[in-house]
Amino acid sequence: MELLEQLCKIHAPSGNEKKLSEYLLNYIESHKVQWKTMPTVVYGDEFQDCILLIFGKPRTAVFAHIDSIGFTVRYGKQLVRIGGPEMETGYKLVGADAQGEIECTLHYNEEEHELTYEFDREIERGTELVFKCDFRETEETVQSCYLDNRLGVWSALQVAETLENGIIAFGCWEEHGGGSVAYLAKYIYEQYGVKQALISDITWVTEGVHAGQGVVISLRDSLIPRRSYVQKIVQLAKEAGIAYQLEVEGSGGSDAKELQHSAYPWDWCFVGAPEDHVHSPNEIVHKKDIESMVALYKVLMEKL
Template identity: 60%
Template sequence: TGTKALEYKAKRDFETGTELTFKPDWREDKDHIQCCYMDNRLGVYNALKVAETLKDGAIVFSTWEEHGGGSVQYLQRYLHKKYKIQQALISDISWISDGVKYAKGPVISMRDSLIPRRSYINKIIEIAQKNKCTFQLEVEGSGGSDAGALQMCENPWDWCFVGAAEENVHTPDEKVHKKDIEGMIKLYQVLMREL
């Protein structure tokens, strides 16, 4: 997974509970973009690009997932009651692994620590294939996102995690292939139009 042990190396003291973040070091070459927080940056970038062409749908920024969640429950309730929305795509990243490679398209996750409804996943795969979108399939036994909150709310939704894969997850050196970013945006535009 590329995860390294992290430690504070500076000499100055700070109070217990002080929030620390990685210092951004943006690196870009012909094929890759690398920096800290690429998971959140890419999820938001994808949503903003999709917003440029979106006709019917809602884009929700619920980044509390990174520190324990809580926002999705009330956002889901509001969207369900006000707009009758009952399905979601979760714009986040996946991990480079034995079965997930760079430049092979965004990942459609068939399961993580939770299992989305198979008919919804099949519908997403069919739409991607029909529109000739490149993608990879992933089956994980752990991990998660805001899907747990959607699945366990009072009005459960269909959901699917769809995102580009990255290396060095949750480090200052998160790395994503540009083709996978482009593929993620294209796939989301198609899915938001046809779901």
């Protein structure tokens, strides 16, 4: 869990993923020689802060977004949300501007719908603030800000260790409207002919999805994947004896929206562990669900 903790602490809100992208490139460079298959690492200006790992002869691509929710400093003490963070007075926020490091307190006025910060000076406009990381681990759970989606990234890195054929795509902007998966999907389809995807992200604990009962295979959220593809994934999970849960939601979304809306015939399925206290500093995931997530991804990348 040390790697996961490090990932959760890196400042990378939507639109400013550079630090995490650089960290991942360094991690990949130092670890890829120990992996079963040495990947081709694709990155550069034409991919902005995204990274592609190409293993062998790929048939399936895993998409994991590296950005997080947060806040942008507006004018005076005002804040504007990045994505959909929980807003509760007292949350600790951190960041930095030209005057130095920042640790301030979130203040939310529900009646006025006014979002501000409390700090001993005015923070420069445009500065991004994120939840202060307090990583907590027990025998059964991990708890921290930004398990969505640093856990999805961590899981993909575990899968990379034994992956022979496949693509892992680390994308940006998912929490605030997307934008990177469209050009990544175009490149992957045109260069490698790959048109089936798995979305390595974190979903919700709900009345029908419970912590500790296995990775979630989503039958739908605000979008509906092609049924035959999802059924194939469910069947592979059954055959492998991996604990899983089926999710049906009418809202929410992921990187899949750019695949479904693209001009290419992508099949996709959201496969990820469920968390509670979503989009807060206290996101919590059961370790059994993390284990089954990694196990299922390894099976799917081999069998799909």
